[in-house]
Amino acid sequence: MNDQSHKRHIAKAVTWRLVGTIDTIILSWIISGNPLTGLKIGMAEVLTKMVLYYFHERVWFKINLSKDGEVLESRKRHFAKTVTWRVIGTIDTMTLAWIITGNPLTGLKIGAAEVVTKMILYYVHERAWYKVNYGLPSRTKD
Template structure:
């Protein structure tokens, strides 16, 4: 049986990147006061975030948090994934915002602002994908 999870993880990567980039552009624009800085930051992180997100998704796929032989696909798992992804994503955004704006304080402000918005958006993104069967050969119903 072929592993179709790669297709699912790529699709999740793309949909999350669209949501995340829009959020980053808006926050960066508001914080910097410059729509072009917002666009530059948002566009610069598209590639890095897609790579990091795909690797994060693959790592979580391989993590065996199980109970009685069943992988736990629960709200707790989604919350844990939300926090681990947010740490990676925020560090990436802070660094890119600092480089693009030339101001480390701008990078910190954008990074801290997105912690809240991105965690909320990511949690709902995970819940939506949990309900979809796209790219799954079978689903463990816990």
């Protein structure tokens, strides 16, 4: 694994966290009815999600789904990454929302809403990054 791949994964983590945080703030605000609660939950997630996302990227980078020694990138791989990330992300969001609001039901509601919005946003994010070569020496495209 080269140093460029680390830079790529950090860049992806930062861009995804920006999109994800905005989504969390809006959903938390709508569900809790309090914009400050939305901001607290969104800001609490920034650190936890950046770390979790970075490690998620590293694991997926090491998963060798290859043909003729070249890592295959495909819509199926992006969908699988979307599902695994959403499970991790939803658990983190529900836990933080529960802690911040003191209400486990609020955490569950926010987590449930995020499943839909975040999976769509994450898939689009993955497809956009697939078109960017930053941090990749070579690859095959689908």
